[in-house]
Amino acid sequence: MSRGSAKTYTGLDPMTARPCRLGDRTSGWYFGLVALILFWAAPARAEALVADLTNHLIAITTGFTGASVVLFGAIDGPGDVAVVVKGPEREMTVRRKSRIAGIWVNSQEVIFANVPSFYFVAASRPLEDIVSPATAAFYRLGVANLELKPEGLTPSHAVDEFVTALVRTQQRARLFPSSVSKVNFIGERLFRTMIEFPSNVPTGTYLVQVFLVRDKDVVGGQTTPLVVSKVGIDADVFGFAGRQPALYGAIAVLTAIVAGWLASLPFRSA
Amino acid sequence: MKRQHEAGASYIMDIYLPIAEVSVDVFILLGLGGAVGFLTGVFGVGGGFLLTPLLIFIGVPPTVAVASSANQLVGASVSGVVGHWRRGNVDFKMGSVLLVGGLAGSVFGIWIFTLLKRLGQIELTISLCYVILLGTLGALMMVESIYAQLRVHRPGVRRRKLHQHNWMHGLPLKARFRRSRLYISALLPIGLGFVVGVFSAILGIGGGFIMVPAMIYMLGMPTAIVPGTSLLQIIFVAANVTLLQAYTNRTVDAVLALVLLVGGVIGARIGSRFGTRLRGDQLRLLLALLVLAVAAKLAFDLTVRPSDPYSIAWEKT
Numbered sequence: 001m002s003r004g005s006a007k008t009y010t011g012l013d014p015m016t017a018r019p020c021r022l023g024d025r026t027s028g029w030y031f032g033l034v035a036l037i038l039f040w041a042a043p044a045r046a047e048a049l050v051a052d053l054t055n056h057l058i059a060i061t062t063g064f065t066g067a068s069v070v071l072f073g074a075i076d077g078p079g080d081v082a083v084v085v086k087g088p089e090r091e092m093t094v095r096r097k098s099r100i101a102g103i104w105v106n107s108q109e110v111i112f113a114n115v116p117s118f119y120f121v122a123a124s125r126p127l128e129d130i131v132s133p134a135t136a137a138f139y140r141l142g143v144a145n146l147e148l149k150p151e152g153l154t155p156s157h158a159v160d161e162f163v164t165a166l167v168r169t170q171q172r173a174r175l176f177p178s179s180v181s182k183v184n185f186i187g188e189r190l191f192r193t194m195i196e197f198p199s200n201v202p203t204g205t206y207l208v209q210v211f212l213v214r215d216k217d218v219v220g221g222q223t224t225p226l227v228v229s230k231v232g233i234d235a236d237v238f239g240f241a242g243r244q245p246a247l248y249g250a251i252a253v254l255t256a257i258v259a260g261w262l263a264s265l266p267f268r269s270a
Numbered sequence: 271m272k273r274q275h276e277a278g279a280s281y282i283m284d285i286y287l288p289i290a291e292v293s294v295d296v297f298i299l300l301g302l303g304g305a306v307g308f309l310t311g312v313f314g315v316g317g318g319f320l321l322t323p324l325l326i327f328i329g330v331p332p333t334v335a336v337a338s339s340a341n342q343l344v345g346a347s348v349s350g351v352v353g354h355w356r357r358g359n360v361d362f363k364m365g366s367v368l369l370v371g372g373l374a375g376s377v378f379g380i381w382i383f384t385l386l387k388r389l390g391q392i393e394l395t396i397s398l399c400y401v402i403l404l405g406t407l408g409a410l411m412m413v414e415s416i417y418a419q420l421r422v423h424r425p426g427v428r429r430r431k432l433h434q435h436n437w438m439h440g441l442p443l444k445a446r447f448r449r450s451r452l453y454i455s456a457l458l459p460i461g462l463g464f465v466v467g468v469f470s471a472i473l474g475i476g477g478g479f480i481m482v483p484a485m486i487y488m489l490g491m492p493t494a495i496v497p498g499t500s501l502l503q504i505i506f507v508a509a510n511v512t513l514l515q516a517y518t519n520r521t522v523d524a525v526l527a528l529v530l531l532v533g534g535v536i537g538a539r540i541g542s543r544f545g546t547r548l549r550g551d552q553l554r555l556l557l558a559l560l561v562l563a564v565a566a567k568l569a570f571d572l573t574v575r576p577s578d579p580y581s582i583a584w585e586k587t
Binding site: 062063090091092093094095096097098099102103104105106109115117162165166168169170172233234235237238241242245246248249250251252253255256257259260261263264 | 293344348353398528582
């Protein structure tokens with residue numbers, strides 16, 4: 001369940017080390033809380049920032065309606081924390097409809113390379129208060145700093161429209177945030193934030209980046225992977241159709257032929 | 271990429287379609303398949319031309335709707351052809367020649383489909399083609415059934431020749447089709463097969479409603495042999511479309527096709543019982559109205575201002 005906790009089991013006083021045998025079934029909250037206490041209890045060997053997720057795998061099953069994951073951690077002294085979650089990058093095509101002869105037709109398109117399929121950002125205070133604009137741009141803090149650049153086009157007002165449309169559409173699908181989420185501090189060192197994933201969350205390996213910010217600059221950070229994956233029969237069918245498209249097509253045809261032939265049987269006797 | 275029926279996720283009967291990536295109530299799908307099967311039973315039409323638009327209405331992406339309809343069509347045609355085959359109403363030679371054109375047409379159609387998909391125009395093309403096809407078909411059926419209603423009280427016998435030769439029949443590559451009692455240019459059925467094959471690939475239809483009248487009036491085939499021969503070649507063309515769609519566009523949802531087939535079988539059984547009892551003209555008028563309503567809805571969706579003129583698309587990995 002977590003690598004961070006394994007580290008903290010070493011060199012602890014007997015009282016806090018006792019609940020080591022926390023099963024995976026234990027509620028994420030309880031686990032998180034204990035882990036936090038453990039981190040806090042061992043400041044001498046701690047790094048500037050440690051963080052972990054309550055869950056490293058989001059399994060999309062048939063009845064999947066979305067998921068939330070708690071990110072928790074501790075810092076070694078006063079400071080601010082910013083969190084960025086990015087889904088696998090994709091090439092996205094943004095198309096614009098216009099009215100031609102009475103009907104709405106896709107008439108223009110702009111292709112964006114390397115657009116994160118999911119993006120989430122959280123900070124303990126408003127971003128502009130804790131980081132300089134250059135730092136925010138470098139670490140891609142905030143939707144505005146995502147560097148959404150179209151392929152082979154020079155920036156212009158028309159292109160900007162496509163950028164805003166891309167962001168707007170992703171926001172409507174709840175794949176981009178409409179605002180910066182809150183990282184909550186419990187005392188001076190412990191923090192937590194909730195990452196919400198909608199039901200249409202894209203599959204793949206996500207990167208969760210946690211930054212420790214002091215004096216408007218990032219002074220420490222940690223990156224944790226998070227896997228979003230389809231599981232079950234649906235996933236098997238989907239995977240098979242993608243890996244063996246010819247065989248999948250052949251099986252689809254054969255199934256239909258057999259089903260059709262079976263269907264004809266009652267008619268024959270009738 | 272969107273999932274419908276989010277609130278209904280607790281339903282046991284919601285079925286998640288793995289390729290379409292939407293959850294749909296299984297009873298809606300069964301009902302849809304059943305309704306289309308019913309039409310098949312009553313009128314002997316394939317019903318594919320209604321299935322694809324209806325799938326689009328319930329939230330299945332158009333590209334998946336087209337490809338999965340073709341898959342469903344394979345099964346529906348197999349079950350349909352068996353009866354005709356037993357009665358000997360299949361012209362295998364004519365079917366094979368049509369198929370040559372059909373296979374070439376469907377390969378060409380898939381190529382167009384893939385190209386249009388890349389250009390972002392495939393959904394518009396599907397809708398437009400359906401508006402034109404359904405609009406024409408609905409209008410023709412409407413006129414036909416109204417005339418038929420008027421003719422009921424004046425039963426005059428219309429007699430026409432076995433078939434009439436026209437300039438097309440005299441094109442080169444003449445061949446004899448014994449079962450159909452024809453001696454015509456093979457280019458004619460090849461061309462017909464080709465045109466229907468293209469439509470089959472782009473729209474996910476068998477094309478029976480184009481094929482059947484064309485076989486009767488253009489080729490001059492005896493009416494009894496037409497449906498079986500048409501169905502026979504549709505099996506292969508639809509199978510080819512399914513394979514090609516699965517391979518190039520990965521848009522075939524076998525789960526969707528299978529559920530539709532199950533519904534279709536039940537619907538067809540009920541439909542064939544009703545078909546013998548009900549007045550055909552009135553039913554045909556109803557079908558014409560239904561077809562026109564679907565065309566009108568598609569046309570309306572094309573002309574209404576979209577809530578956001580921008581849309582995004584990405585390649586599935």
